[in-house]
Amino acid sequence: MVANVRSRSAKDSSMPRPRIEVIGLGKSYGPINALNDVTLQVDPGVVLGVLGHNGAGKTTLIDILATRSTPTRGTARVCGWDVRRSGHQVRRHIGMTSQFTALDETMTGRANLVLLARLLGASRAQARARADELLTTFDLTEAADRKMATFSGGMRRRLDLAASLLGAPDVLFLDEPTTGLDPVSRTGLWVMVEALAARGTTVVLTTQYLEEADRLAKDIVVLAGGHVVASGTPASLKAGIGQRTVSATFADARATHHAVTTLQYAGMQPLADPAQCAVQVPLAAAGEIAVLVRALDAAGVPILDLTVTEPTLDDVYVALHRSAQEKAAQMGWSA
Numbered sequence: 330m331v332a333n334v335r336s337r338s339a340k341d342s343s344m345p346r347p348r349i350e351v352i353g354l355g356k357s358y359g360p361i362n363a364l365n366d367v368t369l370q371v372d373p374g375v376v377l378g379v380l381g382h383n384g385a386g387k388t389t390l391i392d393i394l395a396t397r398s399t400p401t402r403g404t405a406r407v408c409g410w411d412v413r414r415s416g417h418q419v420r421r422h423i424g425m426t427s428q429f430t431a432l433d434e435t436m437t438g439r440a441n442l443v444l445l446a447r448l449l450g451a452s453r454a455q456a457r458a459r460a461d462e463l464l465t466t467f468d469l470t471e472a473a474d475r476k477m478a479t480f481s482g483g484m485r486r487r488l489d490l491a492a493s494l495l496g497a498p499d500v501l502f503l504d505e506p507t508t509g510l511d512p513v514s515r516t517g518l519w520v521m522v523e524a525l526a527a528r529g530t531t532v533v534l535t536t537q538y539l540e541e542a543d544r545l546a547k548d549i550v551v552l553a554g555g556h557v558v559a560s561g562t563p564a565s566l567k568a569g570i571g572q573r574t575v576s577a578t579f580a581d582a583r584a585t586h587h588a589v590t591t592l593q594y595a596g597m598q599p600l601a602d603p604a605q606c607a608v609q610v611p612l613a614a615a616g617e618i619a620v621l622v623r624a625l626d627a628a629g630v631p632i633l634d635l636t637v638t639e640p641t642l643d644d645v646y647v648a649l650h651r652s653a654q655e656k657a658a659q660m661g662w663s664a
């Protein structure tokens with residue numbers, strides 16, 4: 330399946346060139362098809378959320394784009410450079426997390442960043458200035474002169490993220506960046522990612538936290554069994570799958586029963602929860618809330634409480650995973 334995350338006309342030269350262009354990308358490990366026929370493009374300043382269960386192909390996709398792995402099929406360009414032929418150029422434009430291997434436990438946080446910046450070609454003064462800037466951004470100034478070995482898990486992750494930004498990348502790959510972060514650091518990271526994207530950095534984010542994708546991602550691709558099974562904005566994915574639901578509660582079991590029969594008579598499909606004196610009604614159309622309230626009012630059934638539940642990305646994800654499993658069973662893929 331093709332993820333038309335963003336379509337563009339070949340003639341439209343006024344549009345900025347996509348930072349990432351992927352066509353028919355695939356990767357096999359012997360008989361295992363880790364990635365299949367993935368096509369997408371991502372513009373400057375866009376956060377792309379890549380979702381999928383364990384083994385869906387997220388890391389394979391990121392590894393190919395970051396030139397850590399070569400594709401078996403298709404093409405991928407990052408900042409205009411082909412990942413297969415111009416890996417060196419691609420690497421000059423990208424940053425990525427999970428760079429712990431490049432960080433030295435026996436050195437301070439600041440010394441680690443300065444050294445990495447120097448390795449990336451910065452002068453001593455530039456390296457110090459960049460390290461200071463990133464230490465401030467990631468709230469590590471106080472701990473900056475402690476050895477990394479004394480850092481907590483969250484501090485290490487923030488230092489790792491700072492390291493990934495040393496080269497001021499055009500494209501930043503964040504592979505599950507907030508796993509293990511406390512809620513405050515997580516929110517801080519979200520703010521930082523939003524600021525980076527606003528300044529034009531393209532961010533490719535894999536995450537297990539759908540709330541995170543919902544907050545940060547402008548576009549989302551969902552992978553299953555190495556295939557793109559859905560793509561679009563969070564809102565379009567929710568609108569395509571999820572359904573708004575009204576939950577109403579009543580004074581007692583008798584009123585609840587009366588509400589159910591009234592709503593059935595009004596053409597709705599209420600689901601009763603007698604123990605909670607509650608009724609849930611899936612909404613087929615926006616105006617149905619008013620119909621529901623009027624019907625109950627006319628029948629003399631007082632509503633104690635009324636809440637409308639919007640579909641979440643979790644609903645989308647669960648529904649997609651279910652349909653991907655069914656499709657995988659039909660097609661013989663592993664989902």
Ligand SMILES: Nc1ncnc2c1ncn2[C@@H]1O[C@H](COP(=O)(O)OP(=O)(O)OP(=O)(O)O)[C@@H](O)[C@H]1O
Pocket residue numbers: 358361362363381382383384385386387388389390
């Ligand atoms: N080096 C490898 N050799 C053989 N199979 C591999 C290799 N790397 C990945 N795979 C397989 O490719 C498929 C996709 O793996 P990938 O790591 O991309 O998934 P993922 O979505 O990142 O999963 P996770 O959320 O667990 O990190 C899986 O079936 C995996 O077992």
